[in-house]
Amino acid sequence: MFGIIRPCRHRLGADLRQSWLAHLCGLCLALRDDHGHMARVVTNYDGLVISALVEAQTGRSRRAAGPCALRGMRSADVAVGAGARLAATVSLVLASAKVGDHVDDRDGAFARAPVRGVGRQVARRWADQAASTGADLGFDTGVLVAAVRRQSEVEAAAGPGGSVLAVTEPTETAGGEAVAQTAVLAGRPGNAAALREVGRLFGRLAHLLDAVEDLDADRASGAWNPLEATGTSLAEARRLCGDAALGIELALAEVKFTDGHLVHALLVHEVRESIRRTFGEPHTHGPQPPSGHGPHGPQGPQGTPPGWRPAPGMYPPPQAPYGSVPPPGPIPPAAAYGGGDGPPPRPTHWDRGSKQPGPGGGLWCWPKLVHPPQGRGALLGCLAVLYQCGTCQYCCRDPFPGPFSGKWRSANCDCGSGCDCGGSGGRGGGCDCCGCDC
Numbered sequence: 001m002f003g004i005i006r007p008c009r010h011r012l013g014a015d016l017r018q019s020w021l022a023h024l025c026g027l028c029l030a031l032r033d034d035h036g037h038m039a040r041v042v043t044n045y046d047g048l049v050i051s052a053l054v055e056a057q058t059g060r061s062r063r064a065a066g067p068c069a070l071r072g073m074r075s076a077d078v079a080v081g082a083g084a085r086l087a088a089t090v091s092l093v094l095a096s097a098k099v100g101d102h103v104d105d106r107d108g109a110f111a112r113a114p115v116r117g118v119g120r121q122v123a124r125r126w127a128d129q130a131a132s133t134g135a136d137l138g139f140d141t142g143v144l145v146a147a148v149r150r151q152s153e154v155e156a157a158a159g160p161g162g163s164v165l166a167v168t169e170p171t172e173t174a175g176g177e178a179v180a181q182t183a184v185l186a187g188r189p190g191n192a193a194a195l196r197e198v199g200r201l202f203g204r205l206a207h208l209l210d211a212v213e214d215l216d217a218d219r220a221s222g223a224w225n226p227l228e229a230t231g232t233s234l235a236e237a238r239r240l241c242g243d244a245a246l247g248i249e250l251a252l253a254e255v256k257f258t259d260g261h262l263v264h265a266l267l268v269h270e271v272r273e274s275i276r277r278t279f280g281e282p283h284t285h286g287p288q289p290p291s292g293h294g295p296h297g298p299q300g301p302q303g304t305p306p307g308w309r310p311a312p313g314m315y316p317p318p319q320a321p322y323g324s325v326p327p328p329g330p331i332p333p334a335a336a337y338g339g340g341d342g343p344p345p346r347p348t349h350w351d352r353g354s355k356q357p358g359p360g361g362g363l364w365c366w367p368k369l370v371h372p373p374q375g376r377g378a379l380l381g382c383l384a385v386l387y388q389c390g391t392c393q394y395c396c397r398d399p400f401p402g403p404f405s406g407k408w409r410s411a412n413c414d415c416g417s418g419c420d421c422g423g424s425g426g427r428g429g430g431c432d433c434c435g436c437d438c
Contacts, residue, residue: 004209004274005045005266009398011273012265019262021396022062023048023055023087026079029065030088035129039088042095042126046206047087049266050182053195054083056257057186070392072364082185086137090178092130093141097148099123104152139181147174155224160231165240167226168207175203194254197247198267205244205271208237209278234279241275364397373406 009017027048031039055061061081067073078084102110103119110116127145134141147170158167179199183191211226212234218225227237249268257263275281367376367384376384384403393400399408 003045004206004278005049005270006274006277007045007266007270008273011269016262016265019052020048020266022077023051023079023084023262025065025068025071025076026084027051027087027091028070029078030080030084031091034085034088034133035092035126039092039126039129042091044091047091047094049202049263050087050090050178051079051083052262052266053179053182054081054086054185055079056260056263057182057188057191057255058083059258071396072391072393082137083182085133086139086178086181086185089130089133089137089139089141090144092126092133093144094148094174096123096126096130097145099126101152137181137185139184143177144174147171147177155226155229158226158229160229162230164208164211164226164230164232164237165204167230168204171203171207172200173203175206176200188256191255194251197251198255201244201247201251202267202271205241205248205275208241208244209274212237212278238275238279241279245271245275364391364393367401367403367406369399369401369408370406373401373408375406376404378404 007017007020012020024043024045028040028043031043061079061083062077063080065076065078067075099119100123103116103123106116110119127141131141151170154167154170158164176196176199179202180192180196183189183195207226214223215225215227215234217223219228226232227234245268248271252260252264252267366387381404384401388394388397388400388403391397401407402409
């Protein structure tokens with residue numbers, strides 16, 4: 001339920017992005033088929049990793065799904081089988097616990113007694129449904145429920161000077177058991193130990209990143225935050241996140257997959273990206289300095305030698321984040337693209353000169369994609385946000401118009417926050433963000 005994995009289509013590439021969407025739609029349809037339409041609201045990006053892990057160990061299992069309003073009335077191949085159902089079960093358990101916590105804390109809409117009553121009923125129903133589906137799959141959801149319920153006791157015992165890892169332990173336990181179950185469903189019990197470690201460290205990472213993202217807001221409101229409660233610094237949190245990411249990568253290397261490309265992209269590349277995004281670190285695309293060099297020149301015992309000057313183009317300009325490289329040639333002014341903040345996405349999906357480029361029709365007929373972009377006021381912009389979110393345009397319509405600016409955006413891509421992938425290189429057309437040989 002943390003939503004820390006937010007894949008960029010440039011990093012994933014066309015093939016992996018199609019597989020990722022198949023698991024996203026498969027999770028949504030599994031929730032609908034087993035638990036009703038209301039349960040589809042708990043569909044989340046992190047939950048589909050469970051489905052992807054099962055498929056990575058067993059081989060592809062897909063079916064053709066008919067037109068769906070959330071896909072703009074388009075058909076698609078979606079993931080099916082035990083993996084999608086397990087992902088739905090885990091998502092329901094976590095959603096039930098989350099709603100229950102909000103009810104107990106009387107947060108937001110649950111501050112009123114009638115709403116709290118409805119919330120309790122929904123949480124109880126989701127927990128019962130998850131237990132039923134889990135029993136069909138041979139998975140005891142009571143392990144997850146017990147771990148989640150222990151969270152409040154752990155938080156109450158935490159104090160200054162304590163370990164923040166003691167607070168993340170229930171999340172780690174729940175994540176470890178859920179991910180280890182994928183090995184059981186796949187008929188590969190030898191993978192269970194390594195996958196349990198993957199899930200445990202992913203749970204730790206998700207909890208820490210969630211705490212970092214909420215830190216400022218929690219300080220302002222006086223809400224409980226594990227970093228603030230234990231006196232853990234951001235530097236220490238960053239170190240723990242880096243250790244968890246490395247541990248996930250090492251544990252994945254011990255798992256025997258039929259095809260592990262997607263799970264590697266999600267649990268290695270995208271996990272690193274989530275850490276970078278949460279801590280506000282710049283991308284490191286581009287050449288690194290020569291061995292023995294720092295950001296501004298060769299480093300010896302006495303620092304940079306006096307009188308040394310870098311060759312033209314050896315290092316990025318001082319104002320650029322280290323690791324980036326200036327683009328070759330002049331950059332066209334933003335005004336050339338209708339007032340946007342750069343060129344629109346590559347013209348591979350639409351005709352740039354058309355009046356209504358890109359995917360449309362069905363529930364995606366509004367807002368229209370026009371060139372140059374047309375902005376909207378506050379009221380229409382807010383309506384567009386709600387409508388686009390409800391019709392899944394942010395993750396499935398590519399490109400989609402910005403709700404307020406009208407600028408063309410790429411689906412499930414956070415390139416605006418610093419990704420300069422450009423959609424070239426790497427497996428399947430994505431960029432090589434970490435230089436690994438996968």
